[in-house]
Each structure stands twice: as structure tokens, then as C-alpha cells.
Amino acid sequence: xxxxxxxxxxxxxxxxxxxxxxxxxxxxxxxxxxxxxxxxxxxxxxxxxxxxxxxxxxxxxxxxxxxxxxxxxxxxxxxxxxxxxxxxxxxxxxxxxxxxxxxxxxxxxxxxxxxxxxxxxxxxxxxxxxxxxxxxxxxxxxxxxxxxxxxxxxxxxxxxxxxxxxxxxxxxxxxxxxxxxxxxxxxxxxxxxxxxxxxxxxxxxxxxxxxxxxxxxxxxxxxxxxxxxxxxxxxxxxxxxxxxxxxxxxxxxxxxxxxxxxxxxxxxxxxxxxxxxxxxxxxxxxxxxxxxxxxxxxxxxxxxxxxxxxxxxx
Amino acid sequence: xxxxxxxxxxxxxxxxxxxxxxxxxxxxxxxxxxxxxxxxxxxxxxxxxxxxxxxxxxxxxxxxxxxxxxxxxxxxxxxxxxxxxxxxxxxxxxxxxxxxxxxxxxxxxxxxxxxxxxxxxxxxxxxxxxxxxxxxxxxxxxxxxxxxxxxxxxxxxxxxxxxxxxxxxxxxxxxxxxxxxxxxxxxxxxxxxxxxxxxxxxxxxxxxxxxxxxxxxxxxxxxxxxxxxxxxxxxxxxxxxxxxxxxxxxxxxxxxxxxxxxxxxxxxxxxxxxxxxxxxxxxxxxxxxxxxxxxxxxxxxxxxxxxxxxxxxx
Numbered sequence: 022x023x024x025x026x027x028x029x030x031x032x033x034x035x036x037x038x039x040x041x042x043x044x045x046x047x048x049x050x051x052x053x054x055x056x057x058x059x060x061x062x063x064x065x066x067x068x069x070x071x072x073x074x075x076x077x078x079x080x081x082x083x084x085x086x087x088x089x090x091x092x093x094x095x096x097x098x099x100x101x102x103x104x105x106x107x108x109x110x111x112x113x114x115x116x117x118x119x120x121x122x123x124x125x126x127x128x129x130x131x132x133x134x135x136x137x138x139x140x141x142x143x144x145x146x147x148x149x150x151x152x153x154x155x156x157x158x159x160x161x162x163x164x165x166x167x168x169x170x171x172x173x174x175x176x177x178x179x180x181x182x183x184x185x186x187x188x189x190x191x192x193x194x195x196x197x198x199x200x201x202x203x204x205x206x207x208x209x210x211x212x213x214x215x216x217x218x219x220x221x222x223x224x225x226x227x228x229x230x231x232x233x234x235x236x237x238x239x240x241x242x243x244x245x246x247x248x249x250x251x252x253x254x255x256x257x258x259x260x261x262x263x264x265x266x267x268x269x270x271x272x273x274x275x276x277x278x279x280x281x282x283x284x285x286x287x288x289x290x291x292x293x294x295x296x297x298x299x300x301x302x303x304x305x306x307x308x309x310x311x312x313x314x315x316x317x318x319x320x321x322x323x324x325x326x327x328x329x330x331x332x333x334x335x
Numbered sequence: 336x337x338x339x340x341x342x343x344x345x346x347x348x349x350x351x352x353x354x355x356x357x358x359x360x361x362x363x364x365x366x367x368x369x370x371x372x373x374x375x376x377x378x379x380x381x382x383x384x385x386x387x388x389x390x391x392x393x394x395x396x397x398x399x400x401x402x403x404x405x406x407x408x409x410x411x412x413x414x415x416x417x418x419x420x421x422x423x424x425x426x427x428x429x430x431x432x433x434x435x436x437x438x439x440x441x442x443x444x445x446x447x448x449x450x451x452x453x454x455x456x457x458x459x460x461x462x463x464x465x466x467x468x469x470x471x472x473x474x475x476x477x478x479x480x481x482x483x484x485x486x487x488x489x490x491x492x493x494x495x496x497x498x499x500x501x502x503x504x505x506x507x508x509x510x511x512x513x514x515x516x517x518x519x520x521x522x523x524x525x526x527x528x529x530x531x532x533x534x535x536x537x538x539x540x541x542x543x544x545x546x547x548x549x550x551x552x553x554x555x556x557x558x559x560x561x562x563x564x565x566x567x568x569x570x571x572x573x574x575x576x577x578x579x580x581x582x583x584x585x586x587x588x589x590x591x592x593x594x595x596x597x598x599x600x601x602x603x604x605x606x607x608x609x610x611x612x613x614x615x616x617x618x619x620x621x622x623x624x625x626x627x628x629x630x631x632x633x634x635x636x637x638x639x640x641x642x643x644x645x646x647x648x649x
């Protein structure tokens with residue numbers, strides 16, 4: 022057991038949160054992480070409200086440990102989603118991609134612990150003002166949507182931790198016990214891990230996607246689409262089309278047309294490695310096997326304990 | 336005193352290297368850092384060979400501690416520079432921006448300790464093969480020239496440290512004792528610090544540049560000029576011109592023409608904040624005062640020791 026402000030807040034054994042990831046983290050992954058002593062999150066971003074309700078109900082049946090739901094605030098059926106998490110008695114909600122002012126007080130009024138995902142000190146302070154219980158500070162190296170400031174975990178974690186009075190969960194570039202210890206040295210009270218869980222056994226991602234992630238090496242992901250909203254993805258054929266379009270100059274309409282719809286589902290859930298959008302973090306270059314969520318949590322905690330011990334002996 | 340493979344290699348008290356920076360690190364800064372127990376580096380990149388000889392001679396008079404010279408391998412008068420470091424009895428050379436194969440064996444033959452700066456595991460392994468004694472692994476967040484892989488310190492330090500058998504010095508995003516401890520948790524045996532020393536009392540940078548660095552906040556630097564060679568700089572008016580040019584499409588000739596010559600001298604040495612190129616690391620947002628090199632080294636070591644102790648107590 023490791024005790025930090027984050028483990029106390031969520032009443033969990035280890036300060037490890039599994040990032041809520043669209044097309045990746047359904048109830049199977051969330052429950053597996055929670056059962057292993059971390060905090061599992063259902064990623065609602067890719068779910069119709071009815072599907073989300075079903076996943077929450079199944080998650081409650083699959084674990085008696087705390088779990089949460091990640092809700093991107095730009096979700097079209099946001100009212101319905103908020104209604105579901107309240108009615109289903111969800112205890113923890115992570116909000117992202119939007120203004121935390123809109124829903125924090127509503128959720129808090131229903132006794133829900135609220136955490137907001139930020140990529141800058143500026144937005145971290147704004148989130149704190151709205152009354153959230155903690156923030157996830159997500160560095161430039163993280164997969165998926167990201168900030169325009171491009172602050173990396175090495176600069177973001179200490180600055181957010183220093184400026185805020187609420188606990189900080191570090192995300193971006195973390196997949197190992199050493200990474201977790203480094204994040205905590207920099208001021209975090211816990212870590213959110215995405216990529217390593219994205220390719221684990223309980224992830225809903227397509228096997229093609231998982232195998233592609235295991236294959237990639239340094240420099241194989243890139244933060245792109247900055248003209249719309251910055252996203253880190255694998256440099257596959259679809260990305261090459263984005264790059265070629267950008268070489269011809271700034272043209273947001275063409276970029277939006279190329280992006281189209283359902284690229285993420287195509288890539289991650291259907292396994293189309295050519296035309297799909299393959300969101301993953303830079304740290305994917307360090308991941309080389311498919312494990313169970315339980316094995317991952319255990320390995321990270323062992324490595325964390327070992328790293329801490331070896332540091333204190335030197 | 337802190338003992339690591341890096342302090343043993345250089346015979347220094349603390350595993351802190353001051354990055355060799357053009358227009359910033361002459362003998363005054365290098366000697367001050369060495370006298371404080373770290374390793375000072377003269378940045379030869381902005382010096383004519385005669386000026387470099389003078390700085391080496393003055394550095395020897397200003398400190399009896401080990402110091403080194405940083406040599407960008409693309410330097411036009413490279414033969415003359417190599418001849419000078421050998422004749423002046425320089426004991427430590429950091430090479431960067433070029434192929435380490437060209438000069439490592441020459442320097443080693445003259446009994447010089449050689450360290451090469453890399454931004455990827457691929458180049459780190461190549462550098463190791465040429466027989467260098469250590470590498471500096473420089474993350475995406477570092478100021479000045481940088482790699483195309485955009486690997487951040489959080490992903491670069493552990494991967495390079497794991498793959499190499501020689502010591503790794505971490506650079507990029509590090510300016511504090513906590514940052515130093517985090518880098519060492521991730522596998523480094525020491526750190527190279529640039530930005531914080533760039534604005535210290537002994538730095539040759541113009542006071543306008545130093546004050547500008549103190550002012551900037553998160554998101555105020557950017558890695559740009561990727562079409563030529565990626566460089567991190569402050570988003571000043573000169574950068575806005577680069578961005579505007581790029582919005583019109585990929586046009587390397589126009590970009591090269593805009594860049595022109597002496598932009599770096601203009602910005603850093605002459606203090607032209609509008610037309611000059613203002614290279615600095617992302618971590619500049621955490622730096623808010625001008626101190627002496629001695630104060631910086633002392634503060635970092637105190638904070639490092641405190642961070643390590645607090646880790647032990649928790």
C-alpha cells in the first residue's frame with residue numbers, strides 16, 4: 022500500500038489511475054484496474070448514453086472497489102450523461118476537454134468527487150477555482166488530445182504542483198515504476214497511465230492497434246492537428262496525409278474535411294492502421310508486451326518500490 | 336558531495352554540468368560553475384578560434400577545478416578548434432550538432448574525456464560506438480537545437496539509460512533540485528542545466544535577454560524551424576514571422592532567407608528582443624531571478640538533498 026492525498030481521496034490502495042480512453046476503456050478495463058488496487062475509469066467519450074449506463078452497471082457488478090467515469094465536456098449528449106452518472110451512483114468523475122465551470126458544482130452537489138484534466142498551470146488554476154478535488158496535469162508526451170502550450174511533464178508537473186493547493190495527478194510519459202517515482206519527486210500525488218493500459222488484455226482496442234503500439238519506436242508518434250485541436254497519434258498513412266496537406270499551407274477547412282468523422286473508431290476499435298487515427302502516447306516506444314491490468318499494476322508498484330529503495334541506498 | 340559515475344568521470348563534487356551555450360557561456364560562467372563544484376563548459380560555437388584560445392587560457396587562470404569546452408561539430412573552423420583544445424590541454428570536450436565519429440578517436444588519443452550530445456536512443460547508441468565516455472540526452476523541452484523525434488525528458492532519459500552502458504547526463508526541463516532528483520530516478524547519472532545558468536550573473540547574455548527570460552511563462556517558447564533544424568526559442572516578433580511564413584506552406588528557401596545570419600548574436604548577445612533569435616528552454620517559465628552560478632549550484636544541491644530526504648520520510 023502507498024498512501025498519498027490521491028489514495029486517500031479515492032480510497033484506493035495505489036496512486037495509479039488508468040486514463041479514461043475512448044474505444045479502449047470500457048467496464049472490463051476499469052474494473053480490472055480497480056480490482057488491482059488502482060482507479061479504473063470508464064471512458065464515456067465513445068459511448069452512447071445507453072451504452073455508458075450498461076458499462077457502469079457492469080462495472081459495479083465486476084468490482085466492489087472505487088472506479089470512475091471520464092466525461093469529455095464537449096460530448097453532445099452531456100446532460101443525459103451527467104444524469105446517468107448521478108442516477109447510477111457513480112462516485113468519481115474525471116472531466117476533460119471543456120470548461121470545468123459548467124458541471125463541477127452540479128456533480129459536487131450530488132456528492133461526486135470531481136477531477137479535471139488540464140495541460141497548463143493557467144487551466145489548472147481555473148479548474149481549482151471551480152471546486153474540483155484534484156487535477157490531472159497532462160504533459161506534451163501524452164497520447165490523444167493535448168494542450169497548445171506543449172509543456173512537457175518535466176516542466177508541467179512541478180509548476181502545477183507548486184501553484185495548486187489541491188492534489189495533482191501526473192500524466193504523459195509515465196508507464197513504469199521509475200516514471201511514477203519521478204512524477205512524485207516532481208510534486209505529483211499520483212499518476213494517470215494511459216498507453217500501457219491501452220494495450221493490455223482488458224482494453225477494448227483492436228488487436229491490430231495493440232500490435233502496432235508494441236512495434237513503434239521513438240519518434241513514431243507526433244502532436245499534430247494543432248490548427249484544430251492538438252492530438253498525439255502514430256505517424257501512419259493517415260498522418261502522412263495530414264502532413265502533406267499542411268505542407269501546402271494553412272487550410273483549416275481541408276484539414277477538417279480530411280479528418281472527417283469516426284477516424285478514431287476506425288483506427289483503435291476496428292483496427293484500420295492505414296485510414297484510422299491511432300492515438301497513443303510517446304511512452305508507447307517503451308511498451309513491448311500485452312499484459313493483464315493486474316500484472317501491469319503489480320509490476321509498476323514493484324518497480325516503484327525498488328527504485329525508491331535503490332535511491333535511498335545511494 | 337554527491338558521488339555518481341559522472342562525478343567520478345569528471346572528478347567533480349556535484350553531478351551538475353552547465354550547458355555550453357553560444358553567446359552565453361564564456362570563461363566567466365564556466366569557471367564560476369566549476370568553482371562551485373559543478374562542471375563548467377565554454378561554449379565555443381560563437382567564438383573565433385583566437386577568442387576560444389583566450390577563453391580557455393582565462394578559464395585555467397580562474398579555476399583550478401575541471402572544466403570543459405563544448406564544440407558543435409559543424410563549426411566551420413573545426414580543425415583549428417580541435418588543435419586549440421589539444422594544445423591548451425583541455426581535459427573535457429562535449430561535442431554536439433554533428434557526427435561523433437569524426438573527432439572522438441582524435442580527442443581520445445590526446446587523453447581527452449569526450450561526451451556527445453544526443454536527442455534520441457538511436458544517436459546515443461551511435462555515439463557510444465564511437466567510444467565517447469558519456470552522452471548528454473537532451474529532451475524536447477531543452478532550449479536551442481533539438482531532435483526531430485521530439486522525445487521529452489520523461490521518455491528519453493529512461494530509454495537512453497537502459498540501452499547504454501556508459502553514463503547518461505540528462506538535459507531539457509531541468510533547473511531545480513527536484514528536477515535533478517527526478518532525472519536520476521529515471522536513470523541519469525547527472526544533469527546538464529542550460530536555461531538557469533543562461534540568466535545568471537556570470538552569463539555573457541545581454542541584460543535584455545536575461546530580463547525577457549525571467550518574464551516568460553508557460554507556452555512562451557516553441558520548437559520551430561523543423562524544416563531546417565529544429566530549434567526551441569521564445570515566441571517573439573521574429574518567431575511570429577517564421578510562423579506567418581509557414582502558414583503559407585512549406586518553402587525552405589524563404590525560411591532560410593528569413594533566418595539569415597547572426598540572429599542568435601543579435602538576440603542573446605546584443606539584446607534585440609524583436610529581430611533576434613531568443614533560444615531558451617521550456618523550463619525558463621520556472622526561472623524568476625538572476626543569481627550567481629554559485630548560488631544556483633548551492634540552491635539546487637540543497638533542494639535535491641531535501642527532496643531526497645522527504646522521499647525517505649514518506
